[in-house]
Amino acid sequence: xxxxxxxxxxxxxEGVKAVFGYPGVAICPFFNSMLSVHIDRILxxxxxxxxxxxxxxxxxxxxxxxxxxxxxxxxxNLITGIATAYADSIPLVCITGQVDSSLLGSDVFQEADITxxxxxxxxxxxxxxxxxxIPRIFKExxxxxxxxxxxxxxxxxxxxxxxxxxxxxKYPEQVNLRTYKPTVKxxxxxxxxxxKALSKxxxxxxxxxxxxxxxxxxxxxxxxSHQYEIPVVSTMMGLSAMPTExxxxxxxxxxxxxxxxxxxxxxxxxxxxxxxxxxxRAISQPDLITDNKILIHIDxxxxxxxxxxxxxxxxxxxxxxxxxxxxxxxLKADFSSWVALLKEYKAQAPVRKKPRDGFVDPAALIGRLxxxxxxxxxxxxxxxxxxxxxxxxxxxxxxxFLTSGGMGTMGYSIPAAIGARAADPDRQIVAVCxxxxxxxxMMELATMQQHKLPVKIIVLQNGYLGLVREYQHNTYKxxxxxxxxxxxxxxxxxxxxxxxxxxxxxxxxxxxxxxxRFLKIEGPVIMDVRIDPLDTVK
Amino acid sequence: xxxxVFQLIVENSSGVLSRISGLFSRRGYNIESITAGVTSxxxxxxxxxxxxxxxxxxxxxxxxxxxxxxxLSVVExxxxxSVYRELLMIKLRVLPEQRASVVALTETDVFRANIIDVxxxxxxxxxxxxxxxxxxxxxxxxxxxxxxxARTGIAGLTRGTDKLVHINEMIQSGKPD
Numbered sequence: 157x158x159x160x161x162x163x164x165x166x167x168x169x170e171g172v173k174a175v176f177g178y179p180g181v182a183i184c185p186f187f188n189s190m191l192s193v194h195i196d197r198i199l200x201x202x203x204x205x206x207x208x209x210x211x212x213x214x215x216x217x218x219x220x221x222x223x224x225x226x227x228x229x230x231x232x233n234l235i236t237g238i239a240t241a242y243a244d245s246i247p248l249v250c251i252t253g254q255v256d257s258s259l260l261g262s263d264v265f266q267e268a269d270i271t272x273x274x275x276x277x278x279x280x281x282x283x284x285x286x287x288x289x290i291p292r293i294f295k296e297x298x299x300x301x302x303x304x305x306x307x308x309x310x311x312x313x314x315x316x317x318x319x320x321x322x323x324x325x326k327y328p329e330q331v332n333l334r335t336y337k338p339t340v341k342x343x344x345x346x347x348x349x350x351x352k353a354l355s356k357x358x359x360x361x362x363x364x365x366x367x368x369x370x371x372x373x374x375x376x377x378x379x380x381s382h383q384y385e386i387p388v389v390s391t392m393m394g395l396s397a398m399p400t401e402x403x404x405x406x407x408x409x410x411x412x413x414x415x416x417x418x419x420x421x422x423x424x425x426x427x428x429x430x431x432x433x434x435x436x437r438a439i440s441q442p443d444l445i446t447d448n449k450i451l452i453h454i455d456x457x458x459x460x461x462x463x464x465x466x467x468x469x470x471x472x473x474x475x476x477x478x479x480x481x482x483x484x485x486x487l488k489a490d491f492s493s494w495v496a497l498l499k500e501y502k503a504q505a506p507v508r509k510k511p512r513d514g515f516v517d518p519a520a521l522i523g524r525l526x527x528x529x530x531x532x533x534x535x536x537x538x539x540x541x542x543x544x545x546x547x548x549x550x551x552x553x554x555x556x557f558l559t560s561g562g563m564g565t566m567g568y569s570i571p572a573a574i575g576a577r578a579a580d581p582d583r584q585i586v587a588v589c590x591x592x593x594x595x596x597x598m599m600e601l602a603t604m605q606q607h608k609l610p611v612k613i614i615v616l617q618n619g620y621l622g623l624v625r626e627y628q629h630n631t632y633k634x635x636x637x638x639x640x641x642x643x644x645x646x647x648x649x650x651x652x653x654x655x656x657x658x659x660x661x662x663x664x665x666x667x668x669x670x671x672x673r674f675l676k677i678e679g680p681v682i683m684d685v686r687i688d689p690l691d692t693v694k
Numbered sequence: 695x696x697x698x699v700f701q702l703i704v705e706n707s708s709g710v711l712s713r714i715s716g717l718f719s720r721r722g723y724n725i726e727s728i729t730a731g732v733t734s735x736x737x738x739x740x741x742x743x744x745x746x747x748x749x750x751x752x753x754x755x756x757x758x759x760x761x762x763x764x765x766l767s768v769v770e771x772x773x774x775x776s777v778y779r780e781l782l783m784i785k786l787r788v789l790p791e792q793r794a795s796v797v798a799l800t801e802t803d804v805f806r807a808n809i810i811d812v813x814x815x816x817x818x819x820x821x822x823x824x825x826x827x828x829x830x831x832x833x834x835x836x837x838x839x840x841x842x843x844a845r846t847g848i849a850g851l852t853r854g855t856d857k858l859v860h861i862n863e864m865i866q867s868g869k870p871d
Binding site for chain 1: 704705708709712713716747750753754757758760763764765766776
């Protein structure tokens with residue numbers, strides 16, 4: 157058995173259903189060995205999207221996503237995707253081919269120091285020197301990626317290592333990492349403190365971040381909120397932790413969030429920040445949330461606690477395990493008048509300014525679309541104005557809301573949706589992007605067709621890089637620079653070149669019917685939506 | 695600005711130093727000195743880092759370093775229960791007629807420095823001590839022309855007998871909280 161066979165076998169042992177990648181000479185032994193295992197090999201059209209697709213796969217399956225690239229440019233092209241996953245704590249194993257070990261460091265053709273280059277975007281990385289280490293390294297990599305604070309792990313494998321014969325293959329049952337033991341169970345004393353603080357609070361609020369979804373704690377969080385009648389707001393990454401229309405849910409916080417969510421945070425006397433980093437876009441003035449408030453910060457990563465804000469009660473551990481424990485307690489408290497106040501705030505929320513006639517209102521489109529989506533649909537939002545509208549107007553039921561939150565990587569939605577489809581062939585999956593972000597990933601239409609991974613794509617077209625245009629309008633008095641997207645393709649023609657149906661929505665007339673048709677079409681479909689070029693996110 | 699001495703016990707694996715130094719540079723932490731050497735367990739390396747920053751930064755440094763997969767433990771070596779030492783080698787321009795006074799300086803009980811090389815018009819002096827002792831000595835010989843200085847940065851250990859047991863326990867039970 158070759159090292160490359162062992163690599164493929166390791167993926168099989170880990171239960172990987174699909175890998176996303178792009179070959180080159182340095183990773184050819186691996187792809188050859190992949191022919192003898194039952195794992196789908198999905199050829200993306202550029203390596204960055206292999207990492208995004210693996211991210212979508214990971215987020216929908218709850219497993220580790222796997223992407224593969226060759227040495228040199230293949231590997232460096234992966235980096236943005238790896239960084240995107242790192243910023244959002246998505247578990248990936250990224251495999252790269254490398255030049256022959258004997259040539260390492262001599263700048264030969266397609267050599268790049270990828271473990272060095274990706275260092276600040278990975279949870280850990282390996283450069284495999286000895287083929288016999290492959291089973292141990294793969295076992296460790298999957299373990300590190302999927303435990304504690306999740307994240308990408310890179311395995312760089314020189315071609316000669318892939319071609320080395322190994323004497324025996326035994327996939328380890330367990331990892332033996334003396335230096336890596338993430339905390340799972342919350343400290344009992346701290347948990348009691350949380351309950352005690354809650355029993356004294358009058359206006360508590362839970363702020364749910366992406367960690368809630370990553371740890372699979374949605375049900376536990378909802379149970380906790382409902383059991384004690386504690387209202388919940390979320391960060392962008394925490395969207396879909398609660399159904400949008402849950403009576404105890406009060407929207408997304410932050411400068412692009414709901415006014416009533418921010419008011420709730422400001423008025424609260426106790427905040428349970430859970431699986432959230434207190435990052436700048438969610439909490440612009442971290443000092444304010446500790447001012448006259450008790451802050452309970454729950455996170456699996458101890459380094460996040462106290463990084464941006466000093467909590468009153470720090471609580472390190474896996475969110476699911478912690479909420480399971482918190483749910484065991486009896487709490488005598490009545491927060492109904494507080495919830496009633498928040499409902500008032502919600503009723504007073506300003507209504508969005510309607511865009512000019514003759515265009516589709518993206519907020520209305522997204523709202524009407526989500527009413528019609530399946531209960532467990534996966535909604536993948538791209539980056540830009542489209543993302544802000546998606547955050548604001550998509551109504552999550554039991555499904556998932558995926559986006560690139562931390563890094564804000566344009567072009568994420570289509571490959572991530574393809575990865576989501578590979579993880580679950582039966583779910584409804586919709587990607588919503590702008591004309592800028594669509595063009596960053598439109599080459600993946602071919603991937604979709606080739607591998608029969610149909611995704612429904614909505615492109616909000618305004619002929620601008622809209623969010624930057626809006627920023628230039630506000631900051632540079634409307635002096636637009638390099639935001640005009642003239643020259644964009646005719647989507648109907650483009651779609652037809654890929655043999656994908658394309659529906660056009662030019663204004664509000666007949667929009668419902670177009671959405672119905674869009675959702676009814678089996679297989680891939682694109683909706684080309686004309687929106688007001690001067691529309692803004694607020 | 696405060697200063698703290700951190701002792702890291704890390705896996706003796708390739709890339710571990712670059713992971714640590716990369717962490718300091720990308721997060722903008724100040725590193726005043728860093729030294730590394732194997733421990734009594736050849737699989738583990740002891741790294742001593744002197745870092746400076748305000749208390750929040752120092753707390754973040756400790757947490758971010760602890761988060762690195764290769765790091766087994768991070769402890770602060772507090773001045774009151776640790777000893778620190780740094781090695782200094784200093785090359786001075788010393789003319790033959792000045793030699794006696796330099797020799798006298800090295801022989802004082804305060805410094806206990808050694809002359810390790812003598813040339814026609816230069817000397818290399820070696821001194822081991824705390825950072826402040828090294829600083830003091832450099833100030834003292836400043837009246838001569840200093841040609842070159844090599845300082846190692848500090849190494850440190852906690853006092854008492856608990857250190858090795860401590861490492862072994864950590865290996866068995868995982869990282870301390």
